[in-house]
Amino acid sequence: MNFQHTEDRRMLADSLNRFIAEQYGFDTRDKIARSAEGFSVDMWRRFAELGVIGALFDEAHGGYGGQGFDVAVVFESLGRGLVVEPFLDTLIVGRALAHAGNAAQQETIAALIDGSQIVALAHDEPGSHYEASRVTTRATKRGDQWVLHGAKGVVQHAEQADLLLVSARTSCDLPGGEFDEAGISLFLVPRNAQGVSVRGYRKIDGGRAGEVTLDDVMLDAHAIVGVEGQGFATLEHATGYGLLALAAEALGAMDVTRDYTLDYLRTRKQFGVPIGSFQALQHRMADLLLEIEQARSSVINAAAAIDAPRAERERALSAAKYSTGRIGARVAEESIQLHGGIGMTWELPLSHYAKRLVMIDHQLGDEDHHLARYIALGRSAD
Incomplete structure (x- = not known):
């Protein structure tokens, strides 16, 4: 290929x-x-x-x-x-x-x-632990309208969004309860709709997010996205592109972090010579470069598999998210250690790249979640 x-x-x-x-x-x-x-x-x-x-x-x-x-x-x-x-x-x-x-x-x-x-995805809930099918927000029919009640957490740019894509459970009496993939529906909700409240806050890696509360939010019948109770497939499809995007974003951040670190090793001197001439540091950097190339391969594989059948697609996406999460955290840690104390300072861009790499791991499921998901998808395919 x-x-x-x-x-x-x-x-x-x-x-x-x-x-x-x-x-x-x-x-x-x-x-x-x-x-x-x-x-x-x-x-x-x-x-x-x-x-x-x-x-x-x-x-x-x-x-x-x-x-x-x-x-x-x-x-x-x-x-x-x-x-x-x-x-x-x-x-x-x-x-x-x-x-x-x-x-x-x-x-x-x-x-x-x-x-x-501006739009925002309002899906994660307090205590969901990255499980995409765990939805406790409720949507009930009242005449020809839907009424939403629940809470969503870590909604990116929630304060500035014009529309929120909200996941809610329209069928509750299912074998899997609040974890059942069936019975989840998606709704397009204006942020300024009556009953929608947002508590915004600053994120550690830059930008803002918010906690969204839905208190008897009334929506017309046309607000539902897709077929009632079948929103999980749409959610998985859409967040699959989000997983690929995050993995690629992490790769870009890793490349810049690598370049900053290599430049520092070439210019910072100790005992009259660049510290990059020390064999121990060369070995650490070489290992890091190999890891970044492994992350690059996982992103390429995920991009190539985005239109593949579900099991193949989702395994490739989880593999990429796991790889970039693990490797991104290591790149962040190693680059700061190789810089020494200056690597922690606010004024140095490196520290901001390190924070972003760590936080990417926690968006749409961390490395532990996606490793377990990768294994589970493999078992279900066998």
């Missing part, structure tokens, strides 16, 4: 990397990440004008890409710049709407691509 990027993807990567290097330097990024909004609306629209968001969707839904390698190229570049704008949730929610949304909901994708609307 040929894993070389097409000319269009290479041009996209070059344009995006150049834009980030020239317009989204670390000082700019740090200011945006610590702002009251947690991202820049102006910068978000500039990314949209550059065509970056459109690369995440296929032509049928107003984009010009949408394949696994398109997603990987974009997020690898975003990882290199520690970009905090809401690309991940835009991808996940947009993919869910493209997969199962009605005609009106799919029209929303155009507003995502041009940057005029």
Whole structure:
């Protein structure tokens, strides 16, 4: 199989990397990440004008890409710049709407691509422990309307989102109870709907998230995305692209962290010579470079398998998330140790890359979760 990027993807990567290097330097990024909004609306629209968001969707839904390698190229570049704008949730929610949304909901994708609307995935719940099928938020019928009640945690950009994609259980009397994959439905909820409240907070790796409370939120019948009770398949499909995106983002961050560390080893001197000439440090760095290439292979494999049958696709995605989670944490730890005390300082970009690598591991399931999932998927396929 040929894993070389097409000319269009290479041009996209070059344009995006150049834009980030020239317009989204670390000082700019740090200011945006610590702002009251947690991202820049102006910068978000500039990314949209550059065509970056459109690369995440296929032509049928107003984009010009949408394949696994398109997603990987974009997020690898975003990882290199520690970009905090809401690309991940835009991808996940947009993919869910493209997969199962009605005609009106799919029209929303155009507003995502041009940057005029912000969306967020409201799925994780307190105590869910990364189990995607554990949903306790309830949606009940009241006449021709749906009423939602529950709570969602760690909703990215919740304060600024125009729409929330909320998972809720519409069927409760099932053998698996609150863990049953059946009986889960998805709803498109305006953030300003009556009964929706958000408690925002700053994230340790930059940007903002929020806790969302749904207290008797009334929605019309058209708010449901897809078929009632069959939302889990759509959720798994959409978050699969999110797993690929996070793995690629981690890879981009690892590449930059590697370059910072190599440069430091070449310039920092001890006993009159660069510390990179010490054999012990050379061995540690060589091991790290091999690990990063292993992570790169897992991302390529996941991108190639994104359209494969379910078991093959999900195993490849979990393998990539496990690999980049484990290796990303090691890259963060080793790079800081090789830098010494300066590696921990706020002023050095390296410390921010290290924090982001650690936090990527915890989004959409950490390495332990995905290792167990990979094993379970293999057993079910046998």
